[in-house]
Amino acid sequence: MVAKAGSSLGYVVYRLGFALRETGQALDRVGSRLQGSYAFREELNRARPLQNLFNLKPSLGTDAFVAPNASVIGDVTLGPRSSVFYGSVLRADSGSIKVGAGTNIQDGSLIRTAPQSIDEHAADTTIGANVTIGHQVSMHGVTLEDEVLVGMGAVLSHGTVVRKGAMVAAGAVVPPGTEIPAGQIWGGNPARFLRDLKDNESSFLAESAEHYVNVAKNHIKENSGSLENVARARGLA
Amino acid sequence: MALRRASAQLWGRCLAVQRAEFPGAAAQRVFTTSSSSHTSIHIEEEVYNRQRQLIPLGNRVPSLAPDAWVAPSAVVIGDVDLYDQASIWYGAVLRGDLNTIKVGAFSNVQDRTVIHAASSSPTGLPAATTIGHYVTVGQGCLLRSVTLEDQVVVGDRCVLLEGSLVERQSVLAPGSVLPPGRRVPAGELWAGNPARFVRKLSRDEAAGIVPLANSMAPAVDQHASEFTPVSFAYAEAEALRAILKPGAALADAAALGDGSAIPPQPLPAPHKD
Numbered sequence: 001m002v003a004k005a006g007s008s009l010g011y012v013v014y015r016l017g018f019a020l021r022e023t024g025q026a027l028d029r030v031g032s033r034l035q036g037s038y039a040f041r042e043e044l045n046r047a048r049p050l051q052n053l054f055n056l057k058p059s060l061g062t063d064a065f066v067a068p069n070a071s072v073i074g075d076v077t078l079g080p081r082s083s084v085f086y087g088s089v090l091r092a093d094s095g096s097i098k099v100g101a102g103t104n105i106q107d108g109s110l111i112r113t114a115p116q117s118i119d120e121h122a123a124d125t126t127i128g129a130n131v132t133i134g135h136q137v138s139m140h141g142v143t144l145e146d147e148v149l150v151g152m153g154a155v156l157s158h159g160t161v162v163r164k165g166a167m168v169a170a171g172a173v174v175p176p177g178t179e180i181p182a183g184q185i186w187g188g189n190p191a192r193f194l195r196d197l198k199d200n201e202s203s204f205l206a207e208s209a210e211h212y213v214n215v216a217k218n219h220i221k222e223n224s225g226s227l228e229n230v231a232r233a234r235g236l237a
Numbered sequence: 238m239a240l241r242r243a244s245a246q247l248w249g250r251c252l253a254v255q256r257a258e259f260p261g262a263a264a265q266r267v268f269t270t271s272s273s274s275h276t277s278i279h280i281e282e283e284v285y286n287r288q289r290q291l292i293p294l295g296n297r298v299p300s301l302a303p304d305a306w307v308a309p310s311a312v313v314i315g316d317v318d319l320y321d322q323a324s325i326w327y328g329a330v331l332r333g334d335l336n337t338i339k340v341g342a343f344s345n346v347q348d349r350t351v352i353h354a355a356s357s358s359p360t361g362l363p364a365a366t367t368i369g370h371y372v373t374v375g376q377g378c379l380l381r382s383v384t385l386e387d388q389v390v391v392g393d394r395c396v397l398l399e400g401s402l403v404e405r406q407s408v409l410a411p412g413s414v415l416p417p418g419r420r421v422p423a424g425e426l427w428a429g430n431p432a433r434f435v436r437k438l439s440r441d442e443a444a445g446i447v448p449l450a451n452s453m454a455p456a457v458d459q460h461a462s463e464f465t466p467v468s469f470a471y472a473e474a475e476a477l478r479a480i481l482k483p484g485a486a487l488a489d490a491a492a493l494g495d496g497s498a499i500p501p502q503p504l505p506a507p508h509k510d
Contacts, residue, residue, distance in 0.1 A: 045287065046470065112376055173394075189412050
């Protein structure tokens with residue numbers, strides 16, 4: 001029996017499921033205590049790469065890659081062949097995060113929605129296809145169109161819109177509500193227009209995304225096996 | 238009487254499990270981390286990830302209000318106090334190994350923020366990190382030995398250096414860098430690297446700070462209710478052990494109990510910086 005998304009009956013079933021899980025655990029702990037076993041105190045990492053929040057659950061396109069220590073939480077849609085690299089956090093608890101096909105999000109990047117901001121911008125984040133998001137980028141309620149490149153360590157505040165084929169330079173801090181027109185490069189803190197992209201630079205943006213699709217394939221191969229298969233591959237089983 | 242004997246027996250068995258000695262370094266290897274262990278680590282044999290939410294460090298122990306929340310991938314180490322309904326989000330690190338860190342009531346520390354405190358400060362400013370009530374610290378920030386008074390907002394990816402002080406109802410824009418010892422007076426907006434005064438906050442903005450902090454509470458409930466109180470990951474580990482060769486590190490670890498066989502690591506001597 002599966003909880004139906006959104007309905008109040010669904011919520012009751014969901015809470016019932018949680019109560020059963022808790023009760024089962026409590027019984028397991030009692031049993032472990034009787035056996036003199038410390039099994040229940042074992043402290044393994046409980047972080048999950050994919051996590052639902054009641055009826056909000058991440059949906060992954062075919063061949064999407066999520067690193068094992070990334071956190072993709074709530075209403076997140078990852079397009080086909082997109083990738084979320086190590087240590088990134090995509091958290092959609094009060095809005096949605098949509099990531100287009102072939103887009104890559106590099107290590108340690110943060111995309112968050114928030115129930116509220118002090119200047120009332122939308123919290124949803126929409127990312128187009130073939131976008132490259134560099135390492136440790138921080139975004140919050142932004143819209144990126146197709147073939148955008150966001151440099152390493154850039155900060156994009158809520159309400160930012162980056163049009164098709166534009167580039168945000170590394171370390172840039174884009175203030176709330178900024179619109180970056182197509183084909184331009186913006187940088188600095190606060191970010192301002194630097195120049196238009198040259199033709200060879202523009203064509204690189206799509207290449208960059210395509211390159212990371214291939215990189216992600218290798219990571220999928222290495223990370224997708226079950227524990228048993230990994231142990232066998234290592235010659236431990 | 239019989240009950241007392243039974244309970245004594247039970248405790249005896251528990252202690253026996255704790256004190257049991259285990260032969261071979263291979264058994265220890267599994268439960269040590271690669272950073273400071275005595276035995277060499279073969280990374281391909283490490284199947285567990287032992288990262289924990291709360292880590293006591295000697296006599297420095299995290300203390301949490303019952304309704305404070307720490308995300309499963311966040312780390313709270315050492316002398317850290319979390320007051321009522323404080324929330325620490327995914328991937329954040331609060332490291333109270335050298336000094337105290339306090340996060341006030343209804344405050345939230347967003348994803349991947351790092352908070353640390355130096356053991357002493359050469360300037361005489363407080364070296365502990367103190368965060369007041371109704372404070373929102375954005376994602377990916379770095380705070381070291383700073384003081385945030387009540388109702389402060391720190392934007393995403395700010396860096397706040399030693400001895401800096403943000404007074405009541407002030408806001409740091411995203412991406413700001415607050416240099417050592419800098420004071421942000423009450424009710425102002427600062428931005429840039431290094432952070433500079435931009436303008437006074439409007440009344441509406443100042444009034445929005447507390448609701449902003451409070452708006453995290455339902456999200457905390459949502460996230461917290463995805464996790465049962467106790468981890469069941471060990472069940473998966475047991476299933477894995479069942480198929481492993483006798484010599485494999487995990488198979489030996491089945492006899493290791495709670496890992497108390499590892500000799501305690503000496504804490505590094507406190508250093509001045």
